[in-house]
Amino acid sequence: MPALITLTLNPALDLATRTDHVAPTHKLRCSPAQRFAGGGGINVARVLHRLGADVQAWALTGGAAGAQVQQLLADEGVATMLQPIAGDTRENFSVVETTTGQEFRFVLPGPTLHASEWQACLSALAAQTPPPRWLIASGSLPPGTPDDFYAQLARALSTRGAQVVIDTSGPPLAAALQAGVALVKPSLRELREVVQQPLEHAADWCAAAQSLVHSGAAQTVALSVGEQGAVLATREGVWQAPALNVPATTGTTGAGDCFLAALVWALDRGDAPAEALRWGVAAGAAALLHPGTTLAQADDVQRLVRSVPAPMALTTRS
Numbered sequence: 001m002p003a004l005i006t007l008t009l010n011p012a013l014d015l016a017t018r019t020d021h022v023a024p025t026h027k028l029r030c031s032p033a034q035r036f037a038g039g040g041g042i043n044v045a046r047v048l049h050r051l052g053a054d055v056q057a058w059a060l061t062g063g064a065a066g067a068q069v070q071q072l073l074a075d076e077g078v079a080t081m082l083q084p085i086a087g088d089t090r091e092n093f094s095v096v097e098t099t100t101g102q103e104f105r106f107v108l109p110g111p112t113l114h115a116s117e118w119q120a121c122l123s124a125l126a127a128q129t130p131p132p133r134w135l136i137a138s139g140s141l142p143p144g145t146p147d148d149f150y151a152q153l154a155r156a157l158s159t160r161g162a163q164v165v166i167d168t169s170g171p172p173l174a175a176a177l178q179a180g181v182a183l184v185k186p187s188l189r190e191l192r193e194v195v196q197q198p199l200e201h202a203a204d205w206c207a208a209a210q211s212l213v214h215s216g217a218a219q220t221v222a223l224s225v226g227e228q229g230a231v232l233a234t235r236e237g238v239w240q241a242p243a244l245n246v247p248a249t250t251g252t253t254g255a256g257d258c259f260l261a262a263l264v265w266a267l268d269r270g271d272a273p274a275e276a277l278r279w280g281v282a283a284g285a286a287a288l289l290h291p292g293t294t295l296a297q298a299d300d301v302q303r304l305v306r307s308v309p310a311p312m313a314l315t316t317r318s
Contacts, residue, residue, distance in 0.1 A: 001132065002079065003054040003133045003134070004053055004136065005057075005058055005136070006041035006044045006045040006136045007041045007121075008059040009139065009141055009149070010141060011061060012090045012091060013069055013089060014293040015033045015034070015091060017093075018030065018097075018291075020097070030095065037069045037073045038254075040138030040140075040257055041138040042057050042069070043138075043258070046261075047283060049079075050297065051261070051262065057073060057080045058121070059081075060082075060084075061084065063087070065088060066085075089110070090111065092105070094253055112144040113142050113145050114144065117144075125156070131161055133162065134164075135162045137150050138260065140169070151178060154166065154179045165181065165183040165185070166181045166183075166184050167186075170193070173186065183220040184221055185256070185260050186224075187223075195208045209221040219234065222260065222280065229242040230284070232274070232276070232277040236273065237273075238314045239274045239277055241277050241281045241311040242309065246304075254287050255288060258284050258296040259280040259287075262280045262296070263279060263283075274313070282307075
C-alpha cells in the first residue's frame with residue numbers, strides 16, 4: 001500500500017494557452033494549447049512523485065477528458081487509483097495575456113456525482129489496509145457530494161491512524177475542521193471565512209491559525225498568503241517565512257498545491273515544522289517558473305530551498 005494517498009473528487013483536464021490581449025467580442029488568436037492532469041489532489045500527487053515520495057493519486061474520472069487525465073498521469077509515471085463515474089470529467093481553461101502577464105482562469109463545476117459514486121470512494125479509502133500515513137484530500141467537491149464528505153473522510157481515516165490533510169474552501173472546509181484534521185491549508189481569504197474576522201495584520205493571521213490548533217480543529221495549519229509568504233502553526237509554535245522573489249510571468253496556477261506537496265513530503269520524512277515550511281515555500285515559488293499546470297520541478301525546488309531564509313518564530317496574541 002502507498003505511504004501517501006491523494007484524493008481528487010473533482011479532477012480536471014487543464015488546458016493552458018497564451019494570447020497577446022484579452023478583449024470582449026473579438027476572436028483571440030491563441031498559442032497551441034498545453035494539456036495537464038489537474039485538480040488539487042492530482043497536482044499534489046504529481047509533485048510528491050517528482051520529490052520521490054511513495055504516492056498514489058485517487059480520483060473519480062469519466063468521459064474523454066477523464067481518459068486524457070488518466071493517460072497524462074501514466075505518462076508522468078504517477079501511480080493511480082481512478083474510479084470510473086457516469087459523468088464527464090470537467091475541463092478547465094487558463095489564458096495568459098502576454099502583454100500584461102495577467103492570467104485568466106475559467107473553472108467549470110464538474111459532473112454531478114451519484115450518491116453511490118462518492119460513497120464507494122469513501123468506503124474504499126476507509127478499507128485500505130494498511131491505511132496510508134497521509135491522506136491528502138484537495139480541491140472542490142463536485143455537485144451531488146455532501147458538504148461533510150471531507151469530514152466523513154477525516155473521521156473514517158483518522159481513527160485508523162492516517163494523518164488527514166484537507167485543502168478546500170467554504171462549507172466543506174468548515175465541516176472538516178469540526179471533525180478535526182491533522183493539517184489544513186487555507187488561503188488568507190478562506191481563513192477569514194472560517195474565523196469570521198478581517199485578519200488585517202500578520203499578527204492576526206498567526207493568532208487565527210493557532211486558534212484552530214488550540215481548538216482541536218487541526219493539529220497543523222499551513223496558511224498561504226501569496227506574495228507575503230506563508231505561516232505554519234502547531235502546538236509547538238508559529239513560524240512565518242517570506243515568499244521568494246520569483247516573478248510569476250506565467251501565472252500562479254498550482255502554486256498552492258506545490259507548497260502543500262513539499263510541506264507534507266518534508267513532514268513525512270521527519271523534518272521539523274520550520275524546515276518543512278521552507279520546502280513548501282520553495283516549491284510554491286518553483287511552480288511560478290513554468291507555464292500552465294506544469295507545476296514545480298524537483299531540481300528547481302532543491303535549488304530554491306537554499307534561498308528561503310529560516311522561518312521566524314512568532315509570539316501570537318492570546
